[in-house]
Amino acid sequence: METEPSTGESRLQDGTATYQFEPDTPLSETVIAAIASESGMDVLEIADEFGPLYDAVDPTALDSLFQSTGQTERSVGSVTFEYADYRVTVDQTGQVLLEDRE
Numbered sequence: 494m495e496t497e498p499s500t501g502e503s504r505l506q507d508g509t510a511t512y513q514f515e516p517d518t519p520l521s522e523t524v525i526a527a528i529a530s531e532s533g534m535d536v537l538e539i540a541d542e543f544g545p546l547y548d549a550v551d552p553t554a555l556d557s558l559f560q561s562t563g564q565t566e567r568s569v570g571s572v573t574f575e576y577a578d579y580r581v582t583v584d585q586t587g588q589v590l591l592e593d594r595e
Contacts, residue, residue, distance in 0.1 A: 512589045520559055520583050521552035527589040528577045539577060549576035559585045 512527035525546060529536040539546075546552050555572060571584040575594060582590040 509590060509592045512591070514587050514589070516587050518587065519552075519556040520587065520589075521546060521555050523587060523589050524555075524576070524581055524583060527591060528579060528581075531579070531591050532577070543577040546576060549581075550574045555583065559583070559587075 510527075510531055512523070512530065514523040514526065518526075525536050525539055528534075528539055532539075534542065550572070558572065569585055571582050573580060573582040575581070578594055580592040580594055582592075
């Protein structure tokens with residue numbers, strides 16, 4: 494799972510970071526890649542260090558929630574959960590916002 498950000502990252506003044514990835518990338522992969530980028534860890538180390546993503550959120554449900562099909566557009570909204578020492582917020586645009594839980 495070697496996902497790289499397409500537009501990079503933005504660091505906000507309050508210590509949060511936002512990541513924007515390709516629209517075709519599942520949000521569950523986007524979350525892992527954003528955390529890996531922020532923490533400096535390899536994407537494969539994330540689950541070893543913090544447990545699998547599915548302990549925090551159902552990755553399949555997350556992916557399907559904001560997935561567009563030929564018949565429907567992506568759902569509108571966002572989902573927030575805690576994983577890997579971050580409060581993670583993802584939205585229908587593929588943006589991932591990471592906030593330190595401290």
